[in-house]
Amino acid sequence: MNVDLFDFELPPERIALRPASPRDHARMLVLDGDATRDLHVHDLPSQLRPGDLLVFNDTRVLPAQLEGRRGEAKIGATLHKREGPRRWRAFIRNAKRLREGDAIDFGHGVVAVAGARGHDGSFALDFASDEPVELLLERAGTMPLPPYIASKRGTDARDAEDYQTMFAREAGAVAAPTAALHFTPGLMTALGQAGIGHATLTLHVGAGTFLPVKAEDTDQHRMHAEWGRIDRATADRLNAVRASGGRVIAVGTTSLRLIESAADEGGTIHPFEGDTAIFITPGYRFRGIDGLMTNFHLPRSTLFMLVSALMGLERMQAAYAHAVAADYRFYSYGDASLLLPER
Structure with missing residues (x-):
């Protein structure tokens, strides 16, 4: 596909330089089938169903x-x-x-x-x-803030905490799995009380995630490999949730890409350990996930291509235009979106 299809205009003032405080008070754009709702992250329990499972990346960012x-x-x-x-x-x-x-x-x-x-x-x-x-x-x-933040301000002591998720455990990433930055202990308690479970996997995010796509066609782009692991117990749990009618909701594109790397053609998720360079563009058939919570991504980026594959390019173009007009905050420290395609 032509990479220009994934371009859009973003006013520089829409780029967030600090996270919301408290973290779960960030705004959240919900795309639920054909419906669109403007909410906040702390509304997440009401947007999911009992039996659903959120999957977090427990990688820890190094001062790289x-x-x-x-x-x-x-x-x-x-x-x-x-x-x-x-x-x-x-x-x-x-x-x-x-x-x-x-x-x-x-x-x-x-x-x-x-x-x-x-x-x-x-x-x-x-x-x-x-x-x-x-x-x-x-x-x-020092913490490796993304270029679109680092070019506007210096890294400081706050970033050592702000750029780390509450799930961070396995040291090895040089970029944060930013969708999980929105979660707090209070929100996790509310999710549990609503019957929504959670699991973790590990994908060590690389700096290649911020590199622009320089090719004119998506077929010419080469992804950087990143190391990840899903253990057997986690794979079995994800499969059991889907078998019982629940949904596996990836928190962040890193979790999604690793689950999809571990899933076979029939949708069974297997234990996985090693490098993945999976590149998801429109036309891809998702096998292991049923939804995604993620931040707003760069124009012409592999991550905007991924969300367009999940929800449809026209749907995501319209959603991003709405987010810009409604003053949502973009990128790593910005607001969230919850993407729930028709099953």
Whole structure:
């Protein structure tokens, strides 16, 4: 499909620079079949049914933004995928000043040596020291806010909490599964009282999620791989919910993509552990999920293509036009949408 079909105009003032407070007071646009409703996240229990199951991504965001020097040259690095105990791939700013074998000093006793450059322009970085890389990042790194926020303000202490979900447990992401940022303990209690369950899986979100689609046709775009895991108990539970008539609602496109990667043609979800580079565009037949809660996405992005595959391109174009006109807040710290297609 032509990538231009997924373009839309977004006024810069619609980009949220801070999350709503409290988190579950963010607005929520509900697309339920043909119906459209303007609500808030704390209304979620009334929009789902007893027996439904929400699936959250329990990945934890690392402070994966680094600033350092190679000699006199300033070098910025955004880690995006672990390749080994001490090796990460990273997108590099001022990459023209970096060569394979160069050492980058990120301060605080953190040094990495540049390895081979990949097809996407990223470098492998091998971290020195015997300490776990996670400890090195805690010393030298900052939270990797998306470019559309970082270009408008600096990262600060608030982001260490704001850019982490209440489910964050498995360290390894360099971007937050932002739909889950809206959830609070109080909302989870209300959902449980309404008979709505929840489960977790792990997908370590990479910085590639923010890269624009530069190809003219979706068939020419290559997705970045991300590592994920669904254990057997979780897969069995998701299958049991659907078998009993309940719906599996993915919270975030990361949860959705991993479930779809683990589902077979018949809709059975299997245990999964490994990389996925699934790319979902209109025409895709969803196999493992029945709905999605997600934030509002970038124009021409793979994520806007995904929601258009779920609800229909014209439906999502109209929904986003409504969201812009109604002053919804967009992107990672913005408002939510609940997408429930006809079954």
